[in-house]
Amino acid sequence: MIEPVSTQGEKTDEIVKNVKFKVLRFDRDTIPSPRVDSFDVPVKKGMTVLDALQYIKENLDSTLSWRFSCRMGVCGSCGMFINGFPRLACNTQVLELEADVVDLKPLPNFDTIKDLVPDLAVLFEKHRSVRPFTLRKDIAELDNPSGEFFQTTDELQRYLQFAYCIKCGLCMAACPTVATDRRYLGPQALTQAHRYNMDSRDEGRDERKDEALGTHGVFRCHFAGACSEACPKGVDPAFAIQLMKRDALKASFGLLRKKKAAPLAPKVTSGKRMEGVPDAPKRTV
């Protein structure tokens, strides 16, 4: 039997210290003027900020609101401003903050719905605007696939890092340009535009250019690098934006190579399936 391995440090029941959590509270109806509530939380080794919030909700104030789902840095729901930096609550251990007081605020650069719940609608609108999906000219094949598009490992590596985005919004919260220019697409959407532009199966580069290379696109990036520092998945949006600028510069001088979308991979006609490997499930779409 395989023993479960914790990536968050070994949890114990021993209380290491009491930490004061100062939480910014806001509710359009009941708390129209934001205020700070303080909660004393007994912190144990391995306890995350998300665990602390659960403790507060269960023991101290059941009206406190925040958003979470997976508890393991995958869903991107629990992004919040922790001690002045955008982080995932589930991915941040209280003791690693090395502080006796922890400030919790909703993500900046977004409107707040309630307490620590940001309104991420603008993030998804911007994300949608760059058409973050495979665009090809062979619409018939896309609508009714007859196989898989060919892609080498090298071609996969060109965009794989940027495909790890979990849409948590931390990069947008960290970006100084998003803070002043509300129409700036921001690191999240621009990185996803680059991710699909780099995909060998895609040929929608020209369909994304009006947004990504528009007045409020990549050229507004100051390369502060705050997005890459905040990203919990190592996506490095600042890098993606600089690569996009490089491609734009190449295109201006006619040096950007034309892209032809990858063809269908040849069907496997020979070989023998290993024993015990079942058939693929039938298509549902």
Added chain:
Amino acid sequence: MRTRESTLWTWHLVAGAVILVLLGIHMFIMHLADFFGTVQGDVLEFSSVMERSLDATFAVMYVVLLAAALYHGLYGLRNIIFELSISERAERVISVLLVLAGVALFLVGAYGTLAVHSAQAGV
């Protein structure tokens, strides 16, 4: 993958590179040429300035430097203003005003440079 903005931005970079070279030459002549002994006398003296203005190469260089500096500076100013979350209509108005200001300043500067050159050369 070209857009209007990517073309403007490319020119911004090109203008930056041009400024780097021409301003470098300007700074060298004004502050270092004497130090290296390549120019005799005070480069800021009236006679030295007039002597340089006679030279067509200098006149052209300063007109190009003026154009590059105006474009680079005004495009940068436009970017700063655009980052203040203004409306699209305001953006269009500001773009037009900056183009008009740029053209006017260029005409004044280019006229000044070339007029002195022409007068000195007796054209």
